[in-house]
Amino acid sequence: MIKVLIVEDDPMVSEMNKFYLEQVEGFRAQGWASSGEEVLEMLEEQVYDLILLDIYMKESNGLELLSEIRRKGIKIDVIVISAASDKESIQEALQNGAVDYLIKPFEFSRLRAALNGYREQNRLFRTQERLNQSELDRLSRFKQEPAASQELAKGFTRQTLQTIWKAVEACNCDLFSAEDISAVSGISRVSAGKYLVGLTEMGVLEMDLVYGSIGRPVQKYRLAPNGKSLITKYI
Incomplete structure (x- = not known):
């Protein structure tokens, strides 16, 4: 089970993220934090596999938190979920090792694709000492999910x-x-x-x-x- 820390200062959004997260097999919301300081304290007390990280928070900046996590050498993966769509924020998050970046509002299918891909990445890294090129290529494409099915006309199933x-x-x-x-x-x-x-x-x-x-x-x-x-x- 992949243990996830949700970092979001809005309790309602946090609950929604938790609900979506737990619709995907293999994930459990293990904690919630609303500020960078709280996150760092929780990471000292417990081991998590993945952070779902918001950038805009009242008391903290998610990008500064991500940078601090990397500076401290804390080994944890991060998926950014944020309304920040400017190229500077996206580039900084990716350069600091975010494995994915979702812009709010997003479709559940996009979050599911990110989580499914991360689960596959996590499995490979846990079970194999070496990866071949095809496995690496598959990981690099994990964000791609088939387009959502078209709506059918009324009366059709x-x-x-x-x-x-x-x-x-x-x-x-x-x-x-x-x-x-x-x-x-x-x-x-x-x-x-x-x-x-x-x-x-x-x-x-x-x-x-x-x-x-x-x-x-x-x-x-x-x-x-x-x-x-x-x-x-x-x-």
């Missing part, structure tokens, strides 16, 4: 869309109909047709009207040239 898409892939044919997808997926023809129309509007599929010898034309669908890359935004 991600689970059903995933089922429809699996059926599209399983069809393994150039053209397919709602009946074909219904048979493969087990979803009703009407619902399958609705999702195929939706996928067409998303640009994932293309639709053709196929005329038979008798009766009305049938709507047939094919995968658009960039359909496979587009669908990843929705499922």
Whole structure:
């Protein structure tokens, strides 16, 4: 379990950070401090793995605290979470060894990416004496997380869309109909047709009207040239 010290002078923000932190597996909020002086005292009394550090505090400056931690040779990692977005603050934090820098307000997915990456870094450093280049490269990219899924149109669910898409892939044919997808997926023809129309509007599929010898034309669908890359935004 990675023990975290939250440094934030606003109790409500501190509680929010604690809540977010503990949604990520492997982390526990072990303490809270509202000033640099308090942080230094707590670091003398207890060992922490990671600090979530604010810069703007009433009684302290987070960057000065980070500099003092480094001057004292205290071995602890720091992720800065701050509204400070000027390049000087960001550069100073990174030069003083902050492993990541999140600008308020931030999406939870960005914090989760930072924590997941830090957890992997922490695991590698604890369990291995040497790292190879691929492991180092993976650590350097840990901040990158796939973009958040696009919102679906009203009446669509991600689970059903995933089922429809699996059926599209399983069809393994150039053209397919709602009946074909219904048979493969087990979803009703009407619902399958609705999702195929939706996928067409998303640009994932293309639709053709196929005329038979008798009766009305049938709507047939094919995968658009960039359909496979587009669908990843929705499922």
